[in-house]
Amino acid sequence: MPFITIDNQEIEFEDGMTVMQACELAGVEIPRFCYHDRLSIAGNCRMCLVEMDKSPKPIASCAMPATEGMKIKTNTDSIKRARKGIMEFLLINHPLDCPICDQGGECDLQDQALHYGLDRSRYEENKRAVKNKYMGPLVGTIMTRCIHCTRCVRFSTEIAGVDDLGLLGRGENAEITTYLEKAIESELSGNVIDLCPVGALTNKPYAFKARPWELNKTESVDIFDAMGSSIRIDTLGKKTLRVLPRLNEEINEEWISDKSRFAIDGLSKERIDIPYIKRNGKLISTEWDEVLNRITQEISKHGKENTLALSGKFTDIETLFATKYFVQSLGSNFFDCRYDNAQFIENQRSSYLFNSSIQEIDNAEVILLVGTNPRWEASVLNARIRKSYINNDCKIGLIGKKIDLTYEYSHLSDNIEHLNDLLNDRSPFSELLKNSKKSLMIIGNSAINFRDGKEVLNVCSEIAKKYNISTNNFNGFNVLQQDISKAGAIDIGFYNNDFAQNFDQKIKDHISKFNPVVFLLSCDEINHSILEGAFIVYLGHHGDVLAQLANVVLPTPAYTEKSSTYVNMEGRVLQTTRCYHPLGESKEEWKIFRSLSNNFSQKLRFNNLSELRNEISNLFPVFKEINNLPSSSKLDFGSATKIENRVLEYNIKNFYMTDVISRASITMANCSREILNKVA
Amino acid sequence: MKHPGMINIVSDTSNEIFEWSERNFSKVKIVIEKYPAGKQQSAVIPILDLAQRQNNGWLNRSAIEKVSETLSMSFIRVMEVVSFYSMFNLEPVGKNFIQICRTTPCWLRGSNKLLDVVKEVTGCNLGETSEDKKFTLVEVECLGACCNSPMVQINDDYYEDLNEDNFRKVLLKLKNNENINKGSQSGRRGSSPEKN
Numbered sequence: 001m002p003f004i005t006i007d008n009q010e011i012e013f014e015d016g017m018t019v020m021q022a023c024e025l026a027g028v029e030i031p032r033f034c035y036h037d038r039l040s041i042a043g044n045c046r047m048c049l050v051e052m053d054k055s056p057k058p059i060a061s062c063a064m065p066a067t068e069g070m071k072i073k074t075n076t077d078s079i080k081r082a083r084k085g086i087m088e089f090l091l092i093n094h095p096l097d098c099p100i101c102d103q104g105g106e107c108d109l110q111d112q113a114l115h116y117g118l119d120r121s122r123y124e125e126n127k128r129a130v131k132n133k134y135m136g137p138l139v140g141t142i143m144t145r146c147i148h149c150t151r152c153v154r155f156s157t158e159i160a161g162v163d164d165l166g167l168l169g170r171g172e173n174a175e176i177t178t179y180l181e182k183a184i185e186s187e188l189s190g191n192v193i194d195l196c197p198v199g200a201l202t203n204k205p206y207a208f209k210a211r212p213w214e215l216n217k218t219e220s221v222d223i224f225d226a227m228g229s230s231i232r233i234d235t236l237g238k239k240t241l242r243v244l245p246r247l248n249e250e251i252n253e254e255w256i257s258d259k260s261r262f263a264i265d266g267l268s269k270e271r272i273d274i275p276y277i278k279r280n281g282k283l284i285s286t287e288w289d290e291v292l293n294r295i296t297q298e299i300s301k302h303g304k305e306n307t308l309a310l311s312g313k314f315t316d317i318e319t320l321f322a323t324k325y326f327v328q329s330l331g332s333n334f335f336d337c338r339y340d341n342a343q344f345i346e347n348q349r350s351s352y353l354f355n356s357s358i359q360e361i362d363n364a365e366v367i368l369l370v371g372t373n374p375r376w377e378a379s380v381l382n383a384r385i386r387k388s389y390i391n392n393d394c395k396i397g398l399i400g401k402k403i404d405l406t407y408e409y410s411h412l413s414d415n416i417e418h419l420n421d422l423l424n425d426r427s428p429f430s431e432l433l434k435n436s437k438k439s440l441m442i443i444g445n446s447a448i449n450f451r452d453g454k455e456v457l458n459v460c461s462e463i464a465k466k467y468n469i470s471t472n473n474f475n476g477f478n479v480l481q482q483d484i485s486k487a488g489a490i491d492i493g494f495y496n497n498d499f500a501q502n503f504d505q506k507i508k509d510h511i512s513k514f515n516p517v518v519f520l521l522s523c524d525e526i527n528h529s530i531l532e533g534a535f536i537v538y539l540g541h542h543g544d545v546l547a548q549l550a551n552v553v554l555p556t557p558a559y560t561e562k563s564s565t566y567v568n569m570e571g572r573v574l575q576t577t578r579c580y581h582p583l584g585e586s587k588e589e590w591k592i593f594r595s596l597s598n599n600f601s602q603k604l605r606f607n608n609l610s611e612l613r614n615e616i617s618n619l620f621p622v623f624k625e626i627n628n629l630p631s632s633s634k635l636d637f638g639s640a641t642k643i644e645n646r647v648l649e650y651n652i653k654n655f656y657m658t659d660v661i662s663r664a665s666i667t668m669a670n671c672s673r674e675i676l677n678k679v680a
Numbered sequence: 681m682k683h684p685g686m687i688n689i690v691s692d693t694s695n696e697i698f699e700w701s702e703r704n705f706s707k708v709k710i711v712i713e714k715y716p717a718g719k720q721q722s723a724v725i726p727i728l729d730l731a732q733r734q735n736n737g738w739l740n741r742s743a744i745e746k747v748s749e750t751l752s753m754s755f756i757r758v759m760e761v762v763s764f765y766s767m768f769n770l771e772p773v774g775k776n777f778i779q780i781c782r783t784t785p786c787w788l789r790g791s792n793k794l795l796d797v798v799k800e801v802t803g804c805n806l807g808e809t810s811e812d813k814k815f816t817l818v819e820v821e822c823l824g825a826c827c828n829s830p831m832v833q834i835n836d837d838y839y840e841d842l843n844e845d846n847f848r849k850v851l852l853k854l855k856n857n858e859n860i861n862k863g864s865q866s867g868r869r870g871s872s873p874e875k876n
């Protein structure tokens with residue numbers, strides 16, 4: 001490998017690196033505004049100047065390729081003077097409004113001005129003022145503060161794939177704007193707020209709420225989709241004020257979707273914080289003891305052995321485990337997580353996981369999407385597909401309705417039937433798949449949430465084997481889960497084969513036959529007509545439709561209020577962190593079931609969270625290791641049945657409102673109104 | 681008022697829909713062919729120029745949309761180019777687009793006086809268009825004809841060796857739609873030495 005000398009220190013670097021990257025290797029930090037690891041190089045802020053031997057002028061280190069034998073100096077007097085000069089230029093038009101700027105305290109310009117700024121201004125002319133632009137309900141703008149680094153423009157064109165932002169004019173007239181003042185039409189738009197080095201693009205819902213140094217910062221895991229992105233939750237007292245992405249190369253790089261970032265205002269709306277009991281058709285607030293006694297009576301009355309429990313979008317492993325063992329202790333085996341009717345194959349972990357790992361998308365040459373709209377089901381993952389499309393010219397094929405995915409793809413068919421053609425080599429995509437060295441297949445919920453879901457999985461598995469999508473040492477057969485709860489629920493066996501294939505009908509039959517007590521674990525997405533005749537115990541944190549139908553409502557903490565274990569779509573075990581104590585009288589679900597079990601013959605065997613977790617990992621060894629990617633398993637199932645004709649419909653109709661929290665969020669309501677033109 | 685080429689806002693007021701004339705469309709195809717397949721965006725400047733010529737010297741929203749459609753570019757990318765170059769006008773301009781050079785050589789040779797003349801004859805200030813829509817007046821930096829300074833550019837042509845008299849004549853003729861001679865107004869060829 002070639003060598004470069006940085007501040008008299010000789011260091012080895014990789015071919016293709018820039019001088020700035022080489023400096024980083026040497027542990028020298030170079031100040032910058034426009035350069036960003038994940039964006040193309042613009043070289044327009046000039047803050048990164050360094051001295052290079054034989055060059056009479058300083059060079060922009062972010063744009064200069066490092067070459068063998070270069071001698072770079074980063075801390076000479078002339079460089080300091082040059083950077084001071086640049087800083088002075090940047091500040092000519094930058095307002096001195098830090099005291100009223102939301103970026104204050106976490107502003108690159110502020111920080112670097114501390115080192116390179118002059119303590120007085122030599123500029124007597126007026127500063128320019130730029131009209132603020134309207135960029136939608138999420139991104140606030142104070143454009144006078146913009147320093148024209150164009151990071152936001154590069155992000156939206158390169159990563160988000162929407163050509164909405166641009167830099168118009170030049171010199172003094174330059175300004176960042178959207179085409180005709182419309183909202184940025186991307187599910188990732190919030191990331192421009194983090195990218196903007198100054199306070200020009202800011203978090204609109206968070207405007208003037210707090211200063212960064214007064215916030216409590218908790219590292220946690222996002223639960224709004226099944227990726228389990230790494231996030232940081234900033235709270236003040238019992239209020240979640242904002243969510244930021246954390247760097248995680250394997251999952252979300254450094255992005256998160258707008259839902260993960262902005263749905264949090266829903267956490268303080270329509271909350272259930274005390275137990276309720278229904279009397280004369282009305283939910284009346286009451287005491288814990290009373291509800292627990294009532295539930296105990298009802299369970300005995302309705303027949304313990306028929307008790308049913310259904311999990312929802314956010315149900316964590318602790319809850320699932322406690323529920324399962326509680327229900328079993330009653331002599332019942334009726335519990336299920338397939339409220340969306342998405343099928344899988346029992347005891348085949350690879351039939352419900354994203355086996356290749358999210359990171360492998362970067363290396364894919366061909367990607368086949370089956371009944372999935374990744375842009376809405378996992379927005380950050382979709383950005384990775386786009387990245388692969390741009391960097392390795394990855395070819396993408398879609399079976400499903402035509403949609404805008406932010407990259408080009410060949411639309412193979414609207415109909416799931418097309419799988420038959422693929423299997424028999426009659427698809428226009430067959431040739432591509434045959435010649436590709438690394439292909440992925442991504443199967444979405446809409447492909448498998450039907451009674452023939454299992455057959456679809458089996459045929460897909462055959463296709464994967466046939467085209468070497470899945471080989472001995474690599475498994476490119478992927479199921480894209482939509483809910484963070486799903487993979488884990490299947491992992492701990494929270495399902496009953498009796499309910500397979502047609503969830504609604506079978507649950508309905510069960511309920512009308514036995515009229516049992518039904519525990520709904522924040523299960524809000526089911527068709528409530530199937531619950532008729534049941535005694536409904538709703539456990540959850542939001543007063544959504546089903547809570548209102550319930551006979552008993554038990555308050556439980558939201559994801560910011562408890563530490564939970566989840567399994568993401570790749571099968572990685574992840575743990576969230578509690579940011580503050582549960583609201584009101586809410587109690588964790590496992591505590592509720594633990595105390596309920598006191599009233600029955602069999603007590604659950606744990607008394608606190610660590611005992612519970614021990615118990616879980618003893619019974620299910622996958623939970624022993626956290627954050628690890630499971631080793632990919634081979635496809636051990638598959639059969640070539642004929643798939644029946646069915647037009648695919650994506651099950652998510654509104655990205656901004658998919659669950660109880662986002663449905664309660666005003667910000668999300670604004671987004672769906674403005675961006676999707678849907679009345680919320 | 682501002683130079684119509686130095687604003688960042690598309691004019692939305694005209695409802696005219698821009699369609700390529702047949703002649704221009706064949707030119708468009710020739711220009712695009714100069715670039716490798718898939719790199720048609722590189723043709724954006726010449727294509728915008730064609731559109732501006734067809735649209736009486738300025739680009740309205742429809743014309744820019746047409747260009748972005750022709751080159752499969754997004755609107756904002758074309759708009760960035762249009763707003764960057766002052767040669768693309770975003771507001772209607774008069775029939776004669778007068779660019780008066782105000783850089784040092786021309787200024788030393790009397791461009792200030794020319795400015796007075798042109799303001800008087802056309803009735804416009806810098807950046808303005810006359811009421812009869814015959815003139816738009818803007819100032820520019822050196823146009824590279826300093827050897828024959830002072831000079832102005834009117835539409836595509838240079839008018840050099842100007843003084844108050846001959847410039848006034850030129851402008852009056854333009855006002856009356858009469859023909860005028862391009863180039864040096866003192867009658868010399870190129871920049872050959874002046875007799876004195």
Ligand code: SF4
Pocket residue numbers: 145146147148149150151152153176195196197198200201
């Ligand atoms: S708005 Fe922010 S990110 Fe965009 S160019 Fe200006 S300073 Fe850079």
Ligand code: FES
Pocket residue numbers: 031032033034035042043044045046047048049060061062063
């Ligand atoms: S970081 Fe190098 S020019 Fe901006």
Ligand code: FES
Pocket residue numbers: 781782783784785786787821822823824825826829830831
């Ligand atoms: S200064 Fe007027 S043309 Fe050069």
